[in-house]
Amino acid sequence: MKSPDTARGAVPQADTSAAGGVSSPTGSPRRGPGSRVMRIVNSLGAMMALVPILVVLSLTAPNFLTVGNFTNVARQSAMLAIVATGQTLVIIMAGIDLSVGAVIAFSAVTLAVVNSLGVPPIVSVASALLVAGLAGMANGLIVVKARIPPFITTLGTLSIARGLALMLSRGMTVGDLPDSIIWLGNRTLLGLPASAWLALIIVVLALIMLRRTALGRGAYAIGGNASAARLAGIPVDRYMITMYTLAGLLSGVAGIILAGRIYSASGLMGAGLELKSIAATVIGGTSIFGGEGGVIGSLIGALTLGFIWNGLNLLNVSAFLQEFFFGFLVLIVVFLNQLRRRGT
Numbered sequence: 001m002k003s004p005d006t007a008r009g010a011v012p013q014a015d016t017s018a019a020g021g022v023s024s025p026t027g028s029p030r031r032g033p034g035s036r037v038m039r040i041v042n043s044l045g046a047m048m049a050l051v052p053i054l055v056v057l058s059l060t061a062p063n064f065l066t067v068g069n070f071t072n073v074a075r076q077s078a079m080l081a082i083v084a085t086g087q088t089l090v091i092i093m094a095g096i097d098l099s100v101g102a103v104i105a106f107s108a109v110t111l112a113v114v115n116s117l118g119v120p121p122i123v124s125v126a127s128a129l130l131v132a133g134l135a136g137m138a139n140g141l142i143v144v145k146a147r148i149p150p151f152i153t154t155l156g157t158l159s160i161a162r163g164l165a166l167m168l169s170r171g172m173t174v175g176d177l178p179d180s181i182i183w184l185g186n187r188t189l190l191g192l193p194a195s196a197w198l199a200l201i202i203v204v205l206a207l208i209m210l211r212r213t214a215l216g217r218g219a220y221a222i223g224g225n226a227s228a229a230r231l232a233g234i235p236v237d238r239y240m241i242t243m244y245t246l247a248g249l250l251s252g253v254a255g256i257i258l259a260g261r262i263y264s265a266s267g268l269m270g271a272g273l274e275l276k277s278i279a280a281t282v283i284g285g286t287s288i289f290g291g292e293g294g295v296i297g298s299l300i301g302a303l304t305l306g307f308i309w310n311g312l313n314l315l316n317v318s319a320f321l322q323e324f325f326f327g328f329l330v331l332i333v334v335f336l337n338q339l340r341r342r343g344t
Contacts, residue, residue, distance in 0.1 A: 061311045075195060076309075080254075080305065082202055082250050088206070093222045097274070102160075102165065103252065103270075105267050106132065106255070108128065111127065121178035121179075124178060129249060132248045133249045135251075139154055169265065171267065185262070195261070281297075282330070
């Protein structure tokens with residue numbers, strides 16, 4: 001956890017629960033009993049929120065405790081978990097990415113349009129990932145080079161990506177997708193949806209990167225105190241561009257999965273996922289102010305939201321009330337996050 005001195009910019013502190021202990025910006029770990037306890041508390045926080053939700057829904061929602069329903073939740077949560085993983089990488093550096101939903105639409109439409117040209121599926125998939133990665137890189141470059149705050153930057157690129165998706169699709173739904181993508185979005189493998197396996201692989205890779213690489217340790221240092229990290233020799237600009245690029249790529253992966261799941265792509269896909277990915281990230285214990293958190297918590301946060309939405313649907317709660325509940329939940333989580341920071 002960050003100390004008060006770090007928040008004032010006096011100490012080049014970095015790292016958190018997900019980074020494997022408190023360390024200096026240069027990456028040398030400084031472990032202690034207090035940091036280990038806080039890592040355990042943070043990692044269990046999201047699970048402690050998920051367990052009572054499962055208990056309540058199992059007692060109230062019909063057909064909740066069925067294999068088919070759990071498979072459905074896993075399929076629906078996989079895409080959100082992937083987007084939340086990218087969002088976590090950015091928020092850890094005290095950034096934010098509001099463009100993820102629009103990038104999902106842009107990548108999905110690119111996939112369908114390129115595939116309609118009769119090219120091999122690998123080409124259409126690569127094209128979708130390319131435009132998503134470029135969108136993320138553009139976010140990072142604007143934040144770093146133009147010094148425009150991430151909120152404003154990604155709000156602008158949200159509209160740009162959405163507009164490009166609508167122009168590319170001509171405002172229509174494009175249904176020409178490779179069979180392999182439809183399989184990824186809908187089929188199961190060893191009892192789990194294929195998309196859920198992909199989400200787990202991505203989360204594990206992101207976890208290794210955050211815990212074991214200079215890029216991951218540097219991201220925590222930047223989120224803790226960017227000025228101190230720069231003075232410590234961390235290439236702040238390069239790391240920020242890299243993380244935004246990775247967030248864009250993961251949005252592209254989510255767009256491919258979503259297109260396969262619904263058998264089509266349109267410029268309106270992904271609306272609202274920017275807020276849901278932020279909510280999943282914060283519910284999972286990542287501080288909205290940067291410098292602490294991890295992708296395991298974000299995975300649990302995505303599952304928490306997935307079970308909540310699933311349970312509300314099974315209980316026939318109206319869509320309007322669900323939106324109200326979601327906004328209320330986000331405010332509560334951020335408020336509790338602030339209380340926790342004041343107490344550390």
